[in-house]
Amino acid sequence: MTATAVERAAMTHALEIARRGPRGLNPQVGAVILSPSGDLLAEGWHRGAGTSHAEVDALSKLTPEQLRGATAVVTLEPCNHTGRTGPCAQALIDAGVRRVIYALDDPGAVSGGGAERMRAAGVDVVAGEQAEAARALIDDWLTVQRLGRPHVTVKWAQSLDGRAAAADGSSQWITGPAARADVHRRRAVADAIVVGTGTVLADDPALTARDGHALLPHQPVPVVIGVRETPADAAVRRHPHEPLFYAEHDLAAVLADLRDRGIQRVFVEGGPTLASAFLAAGLADEVLAYLAPVLIGGPKLALTDIGVPSIGDARRLVVDEWLPLGADLLVLAHPADAEGTTSTGAAAAPADLNTSRNEGAA
Ligand SMILES: NC(=O)c1ccc[n+]([C@@H]2O[C@H](COP(=O)([O-])OP(=O)(O)OC[C@H]3O[C@@H](n4cnc5c(N)ncnc54)[C@H](OP(=O)(O)O)[C@@H]3O)[C@@H](O)[C@H]2O)c1
Numbered sequence: 001m002t003a004t005a006v007e008r009a010a011m012t013h014a015l016e017i018a019r020r021g022p023r024g025l026n027p028q029v030g031a032v033i034l035s036p037s038g039d040l041l042a043e044g045w046h047r048g049a050g051t052s053h054a055e056v057d058a059l060s061k062l063t064p065e066q067l068r069g070a071t072a073v074v075t076l077e078p079c080n081h082t083g084r085t086g087p088c089a090q091a092l093i094d095a096g097v098r099r100v101i102y103a104l105d106d107p108g109a110v111s112g113g114g115a116e117r118m119r120a121a122g123v124d125v126v127a128g129e130q131a132e133a134a135r136a137l138i139d140d141w142l143t144v145q146r147l148g149r150p151h152v153t154v155k156w157a158q159s160l161d162g163r164a165a166a167a168d169g170s171s172q173w174i175t176g177p178a179a180r181a182d183v184h185r186r187r188a189v190a191d192a193i194v195v196g197t198g199t200v201l202a203d204d205p206a207l208t209a210r211d212g213h214a215l216l217p218h219q220p221v222p223v224v225i226g227v228r229e230t231p232a233d234a235a236v237r238r239h240p241h242e243p244l245f246y247a248e249h250d251l252a253a254v255l256a257d258l259r260d261r262g263i264q265r266v267f268v269e270g271g272p273t274l275a276s277a278f279l280a281a282g283l284a285d286e287v288l289a290y291l292a293p294v295l296i297g298g299p300k301l302a303l304t305d306i307g308v309p310s311i312g313d314a315r316r317l318v319v320d321e322w323l324p325l326g327a328d329l330l331v332l333a334h335p336a337d338a339e340g341t342t343s344t345g346a347a348a349a350p351a352d353l354n355t356s357r358n359e360g361a362a
Contacts, residue, residue: 033073221241
């Protein structure tokens with residue numbers, strides 16, 4: 001069974017309205033209800049954890065008479081788990097919806113299975129309509145479900161001889177304007193930007209995403225990890241978002257807390273100590289190394305100990321892109337040992353992650 005042209009158009013619309021919802025703990029989902037003759041009766045979208053799922057939002061706008069025999073078009077498989085108001089699959093059945101078209105299977109072990117429940121109740125269910133577009137929409141959220149933590153990019157700028165700073169600690173600037181502009185564009189698609197206290201104390205970075213002096217519309221949340229105090233007048237304290245300070249070194253715990261705050265993509269721009277700690281812990285899904293044609297020499301290496309005692313233990317990377325930026329070169333790569341596990345090169349999800357959508361959601 002496949003979707004009709006009207007249902008396909010409704011799915012395109014559902015994907016558009018899904019974007020009205022926030023990125024966060026729950027996925028962005030859109031829903032459209034069509035009458036038996038194909039007229040658009042109602043639309044709904046998910047406004048974040050603790051609020052109605054998209055299909056329930058749409059159902060709530062209609063009377064029982066309007067819903068009888070209707071078709072629901074939803075970007076994610078209606079859930080099968082009981083939150084505050086019960087499974088969405090059951091809500092659709094109870095409403096008398098005759099047909100359900102959805103794009104993407106729900107990956108959650110607890111929340112998945114809605115399609116089966118609806119089929120068992122006699123509803124026509126069509127799965128996979130515009131699945132790729134739906135996957136692209138919530139790719140970061142799906143990655144968090146798989147990993148059990150946010151996706152982590154570790155970025156640094158280095159001289160051709162592998163230094164991240166001069167002997168006195170100064171590192172601004174190793175790369176040229178094109179490379180730095182590229183960094184700002186990438187910051188603007190991250191949810192959080194992470195540094196160690198060493199970088200805060202050495203560079204006093206603003207940790208904003210900018211186009212020249214202008215702030216870009218989306219700003220990542222600034223995060224500082226380390227036990228040393230960030231000075232009261234530090235530039236990061238003037239960031240549009242309240243900075244998050246973690247006075248500890250447990251990176252997995254920090255990432256777990258960021259995940260619980262709905263952060264899906266983390267951009268690590270710390271110095272060599274923090275970058276090395278993320279790599280040593282196997283917590284880097286992507287590496288961005290900006291190579292500048294400059295020699296610095298001296299002790300300030302771009303990476304320190306990443307747990308490679310012998311060449312056989314070297315961390316092999318797979319290069320996704322070599323990108324010339326002015327006189328510099330960006331190498332974008334992911335760990336070879338994560339090859340084949342996911343599209344982002346990320347490791348598999350921990351076994352205990354068994355629910356995809358926040359239990360607090362309706
Ligand atoms: N080239 C580049 O891309 C680049 C980027 C950033 C900085 N830099 C340069 O790097 C230098 C600063 O280097 P850095 O290594 O001190 O900066 P860093 O990596 O940002 O900060 C290091 C500090 O982070 C804290 N920390 C948090 N989690 C940790 C963990 N899991 N393991 C170890 N330490 C942890 C520790 O401080 P506590 O003692 O406070 O806990 C540690 O001393 C400066 O010269 C700066 O200019 C270069």
